[in-house]
Amino acid sequence: MAVRIDGKAVSAAVRARIKAETEEFIRATGVTPGLAVILVGSDPASQVYVKNKKKACEELGFYSESYDLPAETAEGELLALVEKLNGDSRIHGILVQLPLPAHIDEKKVIRAIVPQKDVDAFHAENVGHIMIGDYRFLPCTPAGVMELIHSTGVKVEGKECVVVGRSNIVGKPMAMLLLHENGTVTVCHSRTANLKEVCRRADILVAAVGRPRFVTADMVKPGAVVIDVGINRLEDKKLCGDVDYDAVEPVAGYLTPVPGGVGPMTITMLMKNTLAAAKATVE
Numbered sequence: 001m002a003v004r005i006d007g008k009a010v011s012a013a014v015r016a017r018i019k020a021e022t023e024e025f026i027r028a029t030g031v032t033p034g035l036a037v038i039l040v041g042s043d044p045a046s047q048v049y050v051k052n053k054k055k056a057c058e059e060l061g062f063y064s065e066s067y068d069l070p071a072e073t074a075e076g077e078l079l080a081l082v083e084k085l086n087g088d089s090r091i092h093g094i095l096v097q098l099p100l101p102a103h104i105d106e107k108k109v110i111r112a113i114v115p116q117k118d119v120d121a122f123h124a125e126n127v128g129h130i131m132i133g134d135y136r137f138l139p140c141t142p143a144g145v146m147e148l149i150h151s152t153g154v155k156v157e158g159k160e161c162v163v164v165g166r167s168n169i170v171g172k173p174m175a176m177l178l179l180h181e182n183g184t185v186t187v188c189h190s191r192t193a194n195l196k197e198v199c200r201r202a203d204i205l206v207a208a209v210g211r212p213r214f215v216t217a218d219m220v221k222p223g224a225v226v227i228d229v230g231i232n233r234l235e236d237k238k239l240c241g242d243v244d245y246d247a248v249e250p251v252a253g254y255l256t257p258v259p260g261g262v263g264p265m266t267i268t269m270l271m272k273n274t275l276a277a278a279k280a281t282v283e
């Protein structure tokens with residue numbers, strides 16, 4: 001029976017450290033870390049994420065601004081807002097919630113954020129830093145996953161690590177972080193042949209495909225650490241991960257639930273990046 005990895009508890013411990021560090025930083029410099037969150041449209045999942053980000057700012061004593069823009073906002077208007085925030089000294093981190101409506105070019109918007117305020121670490125310059133292991137910001141979700149893996153006491157070094165999913169937000173940077181800790185990393189995707197066999201090799205399996213209950217018990221090596229990044233909403237409105245939790249639980253060694261696993265960690269790492277961005281302005 002797998003040990004359940006409690007993302008809320010790990011997240012609370014990390015947030016307590018960030019809070020103490022933030023208080024010390026504000027005392028020493030008079031600068032309050034500031035985050036601007038931009039939401040375009042009314043996607044219900046995005047609204048929940050944005051609400052939780054605001055809540056985290058309040059909890060940690062950060063300054064925050066939020067912009068709820070209508071779905072029909074013109075690309076130029078969004079770019080102008082990003083430009084204004086780039087030049088605003090109260091704002092250290094800018095987060096544009098993805099996905100954006102189809103008429104807005106996501107790449108263009110990400111490129112418009114100054115890399116020093118790109119607390120998602122989506123800008124090519126920050127992705128480059130991640131690639132060479134010289135981090136300015138850690139990519140939020142993958143960094144949260146690493147914290148959860150560390151919480152198990154299982155060492156990544158020398159282990160077979162399999163990441164299912166190759167998105168720019170999770171799969172690709174996840175592979176880099178595992179590699180930097182000396183894991184032997186395989187990235188799988190929709191065209192991978194023998195997916196089941198490849199996943200079964202994994203001592204550490206990270207599922208980030210965005211398909212409900214995609215990872216089944218026969219894809220998991222007995223005793224493996226299984227991290228479920230998926231947040232899928234079922235027809236009955238319930239949330240469910242990319243891993244079939246009930247089926248995998250008897251096989252895995254450690255397993256994250258959904259909700260209450262990776263989700264709380266992502267926002268915590270965003271706060272960590274925002275504090276780092278604020279600190280960099282006074283160094």
Ligand code: GUN
Nearest residue numbers: 095096097098099120140
């Ligand atoms: N949409 C889903 N995950 C994320 C994230 O980590 N950052 C942003 N900006 N949008 C997202």
